[in-house]
Amino acid sequence: MGLLDKWVESLDYQYEVLASCTRYKSPRSTCQRCLEVCEHNAITFENNHPLIERDKCIECGNCIAACPVQAVAGIFPKRTVIQNKLLISTDSLPTVKEMLILFKKGVREIIYEDSSLTGTLKERVEEVNLILNQLGEETFFVLNNAFEKTEEVYSRREIFSLWKRESQSFMKQVTPANWRFNHKQLDVTKFYPSYQFTNISLNPDKCTLCKACELLCEKKCFSKLETTFSIAAQSCSSCRLCEDICPENAIRVEEHISAVKEIHYPIYKKQCSICREQFETLREHEEQCVSCTKRKGFLSF
Known part of the structure; x- marks a missing residue:
């Protein structure tokens, strides 16, 4: 070729x-x-x-x-924005994620002309406005009327580029499509850095500090340091991989909006009372390492 x-x-x-x-x-x-x-x-x-x-x-x-x-x-399909107003067509409704990012771009009003969209659009906007209220933001207004077709057309790719607010030409016809992928710009947590959209809880009585969650988390929510094991859920997008792969079933992920917070668990350095090897634990009074504890449980069974 x-x-x-x-x-x-x-x-x-x-x-x-x-x-x-x-x-x-x-x-x-x-x-x-x-x-x-x-x-x-x-x-x-x-x-x-x-x-x-x-x-x-x-x-x-x-x-x-x-x-x-x-x-x-x-690459997302096009959206039509007119003087910071979003025009909704019959093709598809914008997703919640998209509307939250559109809001950060400055869009405040939503215009539609097709009456068949009324019920569905109302539910979607109510859902988004509820989230915006929790984020301490204003809300969207919905209008059903005609308007002068003086259009500024933005693709969804452009919507998620705040620093290119004024640019209208992106060479769509002459640039290879895989250079124009916008999937990495759909992380809504980056647009609301003072809030987290999920809550990650850990049961320290079960956790063995195996670090599987830290190694596999795409968003880097877990961090094991010398003296602490930390959880920072601000970047968490609720993929729940940590919950799925935790061998001790010690992690729970819940979608919940709250102010950013980090949780730090102290790490205790111990000497196993059975094998005499050094080990780390989140339990202050733990006396046996994970291997000996599991071996003991297996033998008793």
Whole structure:
């Protein structure tokens, strides 16, 4: 294939699931957000991995917005913004994530003309406004009227680039599609740094400091240092991989909006009363290392 042929082919790059998907990182992952939101049954699972059937996919972008670790790569369809007003067409409603980021771009009003959207749109806006209230922000206004078609057209890719607010030309027709992927800009937590959207709780009576959560967390919410084990949930997008892979079932993830906070658990350095080896624990009065505790439990069984 010649250089020109490769260039032309790259202009029409289709959606794909990346290796950063939690199901690629661990067979114990139970995430199926992309499957749940796909209205065209274009996503299936093969060997625990999500696959996009390209003959069914219409590239609506719902799977991109739903993925908690931004592992679905692709380009969103266009949105129409008129003087900081979002025009809703009959094609599809913006997702909650998208509307929260649109709000940070300065959009405050939503305009629609199709009366068939009234009920569904109202529910979506109410959901978003409830979240905005919890985030200490203003809310969206919804209008149902005609307007002068003096349009500024933004793709969703542009919506999520606050520092390119004034730019209208992004060379869409001449740039390879895989260079224009916007999936990594759909992390809503980056737009609200003073809040966290999830609560991560740890049961220190069960945790063995195996570090599986720290090693596999895409958002780096866990950190084991010399004297403390810390949890910072601000960047957590609720993929629940930590909950799925914890061998001791010591972690719980709950979607809940609150002010940013970090939790620090002290690490105690001990000498095992059985094998005499040094070990670390979150339990101040623990006297046996994990291996000896499990061996003892196995023998007693």
